[in-house]
Amino acid sequence: MMSGYPPQPWNLAGDAYLSVWTVPRASLPRVPTVVRPVTLRGHAIVVTAWIDYTEPGELSYHELLSTVAVHGGRTPTGTITEIWVDSEVSLAGGRELWGIPKELATLEFSGGKAFTASASAGDDWIATAAFSPRIGPPVGPPAAFAIAQSMSGTPLVTPVRSTGRPMLASASWNVNPNGPLGYLADRRPLFSAHLKDFRLRFGS
Numbered sequence: 001m002m003s004g005y006p007p008q009p010w011n012l013a014g015d016a017y018l019s020v021w022t023v024p025r026a027s028l029p030r031v032p033t034v035v036r037p038v039t040l041r042g043h044a045i046v047v048t049a050w051i052d053y054t055e056p057g058e059l060s061y062h063e064l065l066s067t068v069a070v071h072g073g074r075t076p077t078g079t080i081t082e083i084w085v086d087s088e089v090s091l092a093g094g095r096e097l098w099g100i101p102k103e104l105a106t107l108e109f110s111g112g113k114a115f116t117a118s119a120s121a122g123d124d125w126i127a128t129a130a131f132s133p134r135i136g137p138p139v140g141p142p143a144a145f146a147i148a149q150s151m152s153g154t155p156l157v158t159p160v161r162s163t164g165r166p167m168l169a170s171a172s173w174n175v176n177p178n179g180p181l182g183y184l185a186d187r188r189p190l191f192s193a194h195l196k197d198f199r200l201r202f203g204s
Helices: 088-098
Strands: 010-024 043-053 061-070 077-085 102-104 106-110 115-121 124-133 144-151 154-175 191-202
Touching: 010 115, 010 124, 010 154, 043 106, 061 088, 061 106, 061 115, 077 088, 088 102, 088 144, 124 191
Parallel strands: 077 102, 077 144
Antiparallel strands: 010 043, 010 191, 043 061, 061 077, 106 115, 115 124, 124 154, 144 154, 154 191
8 A cells, every 4th residue: 555545447337327417618617638539520528427335345435526528539538627536545545546536525425316416525515416317228337448647747647447237327416506517517427327236447
């Protein structure tokens, strides 16, 4: 162990609740200058996720993140622009190993047939969401993708591999318009999904 967190790669497990959005390029948050967003008719692709990391993964904690799709060759690639966790170990490891700008927050998840979540930092709220399963065919996210972040002004590209049972879901988001995810306020995701019982290998 280094500084309390595992060396890479991290082998993680749990459940993820994902939404895909399109956002005008001019409305995007701080995107590292070392990457270039993928755009279609002036709109970028944003993926948000509430993630419940559990055993048998190496770490157990909650997470909310927003990722912008960027050019990365043949491998689907994203850059994480905002991310909150409720684990100081995860925060330290994410920043020091991969340049991921993790912040601490209070994250509350509830399960059952429907999943609900809320995130707040300090005295202010960030977002809430509710996901419900939908009848339909499974959706297949990439089994291999990459995360590109800026480390000391240069790009650091980290490989990720995942497996899981993805299913479509309906999602209702409420985003603080004055908060760090305010660029998603009053927007609706294109589609949402639940990635059940995933296994994730993050890093080299």
